[in-house]
Amino acid sequence: MDLHGWITQQLDQNERPWKQPDGIRRRIEADRRILARHRRDPDCLAWAACKGCGNDEWGLPNVENQNDCPELLDLAHAHGITPEILAGLDRPELEPHKTARLWGMPTLTGPQLLGMQAYTPMRDVPEALRGPRWKP
Numbered sequence: 001m002d003l004h005g006w007i008t009q010q011l012d013q014n015e016r017p018w019k020q021p022d023g024i025r026r027r028i029e030a031d032r033r034i035l036a037r038h039r040r041d042p043d044c045l046a047w048a049a050c051k052g053c054g055n056d057e058w059g060l061p062n063v064e065n066q067n068d069c070p071e072l073l074d075l076a077h078a079h080g081i082t083p084e085i086l087a088g089l090d091r092p093e094l095e096p097h098k099t100a101r102l103w104g105m106p107t108l109t110g111p112q113l114l115g116m117q118a119y120t121p122m123r124d125v126p127e128a129l130r131g132p133r134w135k136p
Contacts, residue, residue, distance in 0.1 A: 002090045003067040003076060007035060010079040031075055038071045040092055048092035066092050 001009070015028050038052035041061065049061030050069040056062055063069045067089065076086070 002092050003069075003072050003086070004035060004039060004092075006081065006085070006089055007031070007072060007075050007079060010076075011035075014079070031078075034071055034075060038066075038069050040066050 011028055011031055015025075034052075038050050041049045041051035044051075044061055047061055047064040048066055050063040050066045050072070052071060053061065053063040053069055066072065067086075
């Protein structure tokens with residue numbers, strides 16, 4: 001469960017005993033509206049960004065991980081989150097190589113991910129360049 005899920009769980013628990021009082025009901029409804037805006041951005045392929053926090057002038061997300069969203073952290077504080085609970089929550093992460101799969105590209109790993117060939121030392125390196133720990 002991530003921060004968004006934890007807050008939703010707290011709202012569900014707090015809403016049950018307060019079905020009638022209007023003020024508390026309106027506060028819970030307002031919290032749910034904030035949660036609806038500050039959710040994981042499904043269009044952001046590079047990060048588990050917060051949709052409600054928007055992007056900067058470069059088009060990069062202002063908050064790269066939804067658990068770092070200041071609005072969600074403030075809501076969580078209002079619902080009694082502790083540093084221990086926050087540390088124990090899951091951090092939303094992208095699936096490995098999600099972007100490549102979406103665009104129909106092969107999934108690459110290691111040096112291939114950077115578009116480089118793996119470097120293998122050649123046996124004919126001059127002895128002066130080998131160094132004390134060089135192995136062919």
